[in-house]
Amino acid sequence: MARLRSLVFTALFASSAVVAEPLLSCGAANYFPSQYTCDEGFLCPIVDGTPYIKCGNDCYTLTEFTCFDNSLNPPVNPNGPVIPIWCGDFHFFDPSVVVCFDDGFFCPIVDGNATFPCGDTCFTPSESYCDLGQIFPLDS
DSSP: OHHHHHHHHHHHHHHHHSOOOOOEEETTEEEOTTTEEEETTEEEEEETTEEOEEETTEEEOTTTOEEETTEEEOOOOTTSOOOOEEETTTEEEOTTTEEEOTTSOEEEEETTEEOEEETTEEEOTTTEEEETTEEEEOOO
């Protein structure tokens, strides 16, 4: 009986140490910000800590592809020439330095990882999440 109490106490103590993660809305779906990113109602997964980015109706990572005109293209060659491409109406950008989102909003690439728009700024999904245009720390 004492062993059973010990197991129950341990289970209760362990579960109370877990911080509840907020469930956010993305279009018609709900998601946990540690598992997905949301870009204009479109969910992309976070796989092994790497957030995927929306490109048209697909999701991609910076190591696999670049996105131009809502189409996936080969990744940027870091040893090759910088080929600026269009983003939005009249903006050129270097896809090895920033990510262009659908509305022409730019977010920087930090340590090889994309950051994502939140209101008028950018955030890192491994550290924080965006809810209704505000950035909050991601509880681990």
